[in-house]
Amino acid sequence: MDANGASKAATPWGAAKLIDELTLPQRAGEKRFVSLVQLLEAPRGERLVRFAYSTGGTARGAGRSPCVYATSSACEQR
Secondary structure (H helix, E strand, O other): OOOOOOOEEEEOOEEEEEEEEEEEEEEEOOEEEEEEEEEEEOOOOOEEEEEEEEOOOOEEOOOOOOEEEEHHHHHHOO
16 A cells, blocks of 8 residues: 555556456355456556456465556557
């Protein structure tokens, strides 16, 4: 969180501010987790979309870290 209480997320573009978040509670057998889709704003104003999961408050990705895309890149790939 920053000094104003806004949540922050580490990205390859630097620390980004959390703008909005969608959480999807899920279960696989006995394991419970939450899938996250987050809209972030990078330091220079770029919009980023982050896909992650959480098992207890910390966002994680399928590899070592959550997957983050710049929204301009995602639109160009259509």
